[in-house]
Amino acid sequence: MPVEPSSPADSVPSSADSTPADPPRGEARRRFLQRSGLGIAAALAASSAATVHAAGVAAADANAVKLSLIQDPNTEQKEQTPDPNLPPDDRVGYAIVGLGRLSLNQILPALSQCKYSKVAALVSGDRAKALKIARQYGVRESAVYDYQSFEQLANNSDVQVVYVVLPNSLHREYTVRAAKIGKHVLCEKPMATSVADCQAMIDACRQANRKLMIAYRSQYEPMDRMIAKMVKDNQLGPLREFIASNSQNVGDPTQWRLNKALAGGGALPDIGLYCLNAVRFITGREPDQVIATVSRPDNDPRFREVEAGVHFILSFPEGFTATCAASYASHESRFFRLQGAQGWAEMDPAFGYNGLRLRHGLLVDGKNAVTELQIDPQDQFAREIDHMSSCVKRDAMPHTPGEEGLQDQRIMEAIYESARTGRAVPIARPTSPTRGPEPDEETF
Incomplete structure (x- = not known):
């Protein structure tokens, strides 16, 4: 029986090789301000103003409440308001495999903050613990599995992605098993314990036409x-x-x-x-x-x-x-x-x-x-999980x-x-x- 983690498991060629001529002193000050405060404010505004990915934008916008603009858009950073989330039925469902410290303290809370992702199933060797967590996160009892019944996830249409949060040497086994039952895989780092295991995980997902992403948050x-x-x-x-x-x-x-x-x-x-x-x-x-x-x-x-x-x-x-x-x-x-x-x-x-x-x-x-x-x-975990969900929705390669x-x-x-x-x-x-x-x- 797999041992569940008891503490956190984590964890293009550059153009920087050409040195430009020294700018005038006034120009240097302007560039510094752009690089630090002003440029960053613009980047943050762009990030915070982001909307949902293309697959869900229509559904999200239809439910979004629009407010009038009260600040001058030419001088003020755009107000950071919550983006509309996808409805629960449109979110990508995750089965969390392994309910140790990282899952309980970071991953499950992050799923509660995700815009496009939801927890849909739990896999654990301790059913009593898993049922308690399932009640906390609204997971139905029939969506709680153990390691022997893992393959029954194939029949759970609410689960599109399996998130492997087990000791490193078990990453290969559960990635391969997930791919064989038609599920995409998000796997904690390190990917595995050998080059051979890493390659086997890649091959299994490729053969099953499933996506594999490593959780480099x-x-x-x-x-x-x-x-x-x-x-x-x-x-x-x-x-x-x-x-x-x-x-x-x-x-x-x-x-x-x-x-x-x-x-x-x-x-x-x-x-x-x-x-x-x-x-x-x-x-x-x-x-x-x-x-x-x-x-x-x-x-x-x-x-x-x-x-x-x-x-x-x-x-x-x-x-x-x-x-x-x-x-x-x-x-x-x-x-x-x-x-x-x-x-x-x-x-x-x-x-x-x-x-x-x-x-x-x-x-x-x-x-x-x-x-x-x-x-x-x-939340770094919410960002990486939602990226995986976006890739599943858009049929895109993970970063x-x-x-x-x-x-x-x-x-x-x-x-x-x-x-x-x-x-x-x-x-x-x-x-x-x-x-x-x-x-x-x-x-x-």
Whole structure:
């Protein structure tokens, strides 16, 4: 019987290589204001004004209440009003597989905030717990399954997507089983515990003509996306280095994340993956080499099977590097900084569910200027789930398909090989894109 998670399971070529001529001082000030406050206000206005995706816009607009405009649209940011949601019967239904901490504390509450998605079924090895949760979220008793009756989901027309929230080594099994019964799959990260398992998941969904998306929530988070846009717009100049760390001091030596058979590793696949995926996503670049070390404190019962810490340096073409660290034995700390020849951007804290902070620095009128960019909080889980629902509705490829998880797994295996051999390990460049089209902000 699958072990349900008891704590959170998470977690295009850049044009930044051409340096423009230095602008006049007045022009530099204007660009700075556009990049920081004014440009961001415009981006936020566009995001908050987004409407539902094309498949549901008519139904949503028909039920929307229209109010008169009381602010000057030429000088004021558009009022942030709730978008009309799809009616319950038009939403994409999800079966949540595994009712551990991440599902209870993050995913199910996020589904309550989604515009285009709903919880339609639960799968758990503890029926008493599952029935209690079903009552909380309005799921009928007949839509509560155990792992042995999983295939009965095939007969539940309310379920279009299976969200796999199980220990890492079980991701392959339940993704393949879901595809075989005709369901799309949203799978938590890391995608699996081996390259072979990742490829099997991709193949199973492709053969069944079902969509597979990996839940890289940070790729749908507005601040992370804003930094990626800075890179795309060449606001930082040629990129030089990326520095990141993700650490937490774990307890309970019996938890599944410290069991190698279930987790596949320690700090690297759970929290180190955030550093790895962030540099790939934000810069749009792929590493070609890695050198790494892992650590395991002596006589610590938590780390009998998996590493406590990992340090790795990724080398990229044209001299760009990423220095990353992750630890299961250090006090909570999560941050990254991307440095370019003309500026830098950082998040501290980064990677978390909430409380994120973004700062941006560059030279203005001969002075080092630092701006903190503030964005209204948004639920990352709701954003990624609604993106999957939009892809199902529109028959579109998800932004983070299985190929994205597969590439991260390839790199993690190279990191472990480098740590084992003490040598730099080459990393093959993907032969095709690992991400789908950029998410349409109108679906959020």
